[in-house]
Amino acid sequence: xxxxxxxxxxxxxxxxxxxxxxxxxxxxxxxxxxxxxxxxxxxxxxxxxxxxxxxxxxxxxxxxxxxxxxxxxxxxxxxxxxxxxxxxxxxxxxxxxxxxxxxxxxxxxxxxxxxxxxxxxxxxxxxxxxxxxxxxxxxxxxxxxxxxxxxxxxxxxxxxxxxxxxxxxxxxxxxxxxxxxxxxxxxxxxxxxxxxxxxxxxxxxxxxxxxxxxxxxxxxxxxxxxxxxxxxxxxxxxxxxxxxxxxxxxxxxxxxxxxxxxxxxxxxxxxxxxxxxxxxxxxxxxxxxxxxxxxxxxxxxxxx
Amino acid sequence: xxxxxxxxxxxxxxxxxxxxxxxxxxxxxxxxxxxxxxxxxxxxxxxxxxxxxxxxxxxxxxxxxxxxxxxxxxxxxxxxxxxxxxxxxxxxxxxxxxxxxxxxxxxxxxxxxxxxxxxxxxxxxxxxxxxxxxxxxxxxxxxxxxxxxxxxxxxxxxxxxxxxxxxxxxxxxxxxxxxxxxxxxxxxxxxxxxxxxxxxxxxxxxxxxxxxxxxxxxxxxxxxxx
Ligand SMILES: Nc1ncnc2c1ncn2[C@@H]1O[C@H](COP(=O)(O)OP(=O)(O)OP(=O)(O)O)[C@@H](O)[C@H]1O
Ligand SMILES: [Mg+2]
Numbered sequence: 146x147x148x149x150x151x152x153x154x155x156x157x158x159x160x161x162x163x164x165x166x167x168x169x170x171x172x173x174x175x176x177x178x179x180x181x182x183x184x185x186x187x188x189x190x191x192x193x194x195x196x197x198x199x200x201x202x203x204x205x206x207x208x209x210x211x212x213x214x215x216x217x218x219x220x221x222x223x224x225x226x227x228x229x230x231x232x233x234x235x236x237x238x239x240x241x242x243x244x245x246x247x248x249x250x251x252x253x254x255x256x257x258x259x260x261x262x263x264x265x266x267x268x269x270x271x272x273x274x275x276x277x278x279x280x281x282x283x284x285x286x287x288x289x290x291x292x293x294x295x296x297x298x299x300x301x302x303x304x305x306x307x308x309x310x311x312x313x314x315x316x317x318x319x320x321x322x323x324x325x326x327x328x329x330x331x332x333x334x335x336x337x338x339x340x341x342x343x344x345x346x347x348x349x350x351x352x353x354x355x356x357x358x359x360x361x362x363x364x365x366x367x368x369x370x371x372x373x374x375x376x377x378x379x380x381x382x383x384x385x386x387x388x389x390x391x392x393x394x395x396x397x398x399x400x401x402x403x404x405x406x407x408x409x410x411x412x413x414x415x416x417x418x419x420x421x422x423x424x425x426x427x428x429x430x431x432x433x434x435x436x437x438x439x440x441x442x443x444x445x446x447x448x449x
Numbered sequence: 450x451x452x453x454x455x456x457x458x459x460x461x462x463x464x465x466x467x468x469x470x471x472x473x474x475x476x477x478x479x480x481x482x483x484x485x486x487x488x489x490x491x492x493x494x495x496x497x498x499x500x501x502x503x504x505x506x507x508x509x510x511x512x513x514x515x516x517x518x519x520x521x522x523x524x525x526x527x528x529x530x531x532x533x534x535x536x537x538x539x540x541x542x543x544x545x546x547x548x549x550x551x552x553x554x555x556x557x558x559x560x561x562x563x564x565x566x567x568x569x570x571x572x573x574x575x576x577x578x579x580x581x582x583x584x585x586x587x588x589x590x591x592x593x594x595x596x597x598x599x600x601x602x603x604x605x606x607x608x609x610x611x612x613x614x615x616x617x618x619x620x621x622x623x624x625x626x627x628x629x630x631x632x633x634x635x636x637x638x639x640x641x642x643x644x645x646x647x648x649x650x651x652x653x654x655x656x657x658x659x660x661x662x663x664x665x666x667x668x669x670x671x672x673x674x675x
């Protein structure tokens with residue numbers, strides 16, 4: 146059994162090496178397909194990253210009345226933190242709020258001078274809430290609509306966030322649909338191209354297959370040699386596409402950064418962090434597809 | 450024992466390959482098959498190798514019913530037969546050594562044994578020194594001898610040779626026939642398809658004559674007569 150496996154690997158590697166240029170063509174085709182798929186991976190990563198970054202900027206400020214005590218503020222904060230869909234709550238003291246207010250209105254002399262008329266800080270503290278998901282803000286705000294909290298809450302400032310969230314949601318779902326469609330399209334093309342490439346390769350060997358069979362090779366012995374060849378193809382194509390993707394990324398990354406005003410995700414970091422998963426996925430994908438194609442193509446020559 | 454019982458082979462749509470063949474060949478016999486071009490000699494070989502399905506009748510090789518053979522049983526039948534094909538059928542991308550070794554590889558023989566046996570057989574057919582070449586890098590006669598070496602290398606119980614000397618000169622032919630006789634004397638059944646009058650007459654063995662797919666002559670110590 147072991148020695149038969151060795152023979153199959155030997156012959157598979159030999160067949161590969163002795164048809165090198167024909168095989169190179171196949172590998173080039175498989176690699177180009179993988180690069181296209183990588184393009185989709187990158188688009189997907191960039192949209193996820195963009196929407197994550199925009200979402201992380203969304204927050205709601207809950208301004209407390211000046212009469213609210215520190216304990217009341219802390220208990221409201223604990224309550225918000227205990228909600229499952231709240232990811233973070235930061236407390237700003239009334240001094241911080243005042244400072245921020247001055248900062249935002251530093252060019253508006255009227256407002257600043259009117260502040261100096263007041264002897265005390267007109268602001269209460271504030272709680273800045275971030276939720277796990279942008280769609281959770283409304284739910285969280287509704288939960289604060291009770292008489293207990295009305296006593297200490299001056300104002301809930303959601304600002305322009307609502308519009309922003311809507312835009313994000315629409316964008317994300319559009320891009321997602323787009324990616325799914327394109328992926329399906331590419332997958333279809335990939336299946337057709339792989340199927341035909343592998344079949345052509347096998348057709349070129351049909352004479353040899355019939356000889357092997359006449360000399361007494363069992364079907365699994367013949368198939369095994371082709372499986373080994375496909376393993377070699379898939380490994381080389383998956384490695385080649387990962388090697389080639391880095392120069393491509395280095396061209397894309399600055400353009401993407403420029404397009405998103407420097408806020409785009411770091412594609413390099415993403416690839417570096419996921420290199421093994423990405424390699425395994427591409428290798429397994431291309432190997433499984435070509436194996437399936439080879440099985441169909443070989444079947445016709447293994448009957449007699 | 451090989452037994453053909455009323456065997457016919459009709460190639461689609463209705464080309465007759467062989468018709469109503471009945472033959473018994475005992476273990477250890479040496480049988481020459483002669484006949485005009487198109488008389489069905491190669492078809493007979495193809496049926497023995499289970500290369501073509503049998504249209505009618507029964508064919509038994511030892512205890513294998515070729516007529517009823519399952520697809521996954523065919524390889525083991527072929528491994529018991531050594532076949533020299535009329536068109537050699539050497540693997541173009543394997544060296545002569547690898548081609549001959551292939552008949553052992555499919556049987557799962559280890560590399561050490563292969564390294565011992567193959568050079569011996571190549572020496573016997575006169576191909577030492579050419580083992581590293583590819584089929585297209587040697588002459589037709591040399592390719593034919595490589596095919597013979599491949600058919601012999603695994604010491605088959607039955608050797609089927611379709612025109613194994615068609616491309617050889619008189620001297621080489623004589624050597625190959627002597628080789629077949631020697632193998633036969635060691636117990637291998639030999640079925641020799643040939644056009645060579647001298648060979649058949651010198652052999653003084655059983656001769657089966659085919660014409661238009663049918664057996665028209667079957668004689669012990671037969672002579673070449675068509
Ligand atoms: N694949 C095929 N399809 C249709 N007819 C075939 C096929 N192979 C052989 N035949 C026919 O079967 C008959 C016997 O052919 P076969 O090859 O057995 O002859 P042969 O005796 O070996 O001839 P030769 O001496 O020329 O090799 C011939 O009439 C031939 O035309
Ligand atoms: Mg013939």
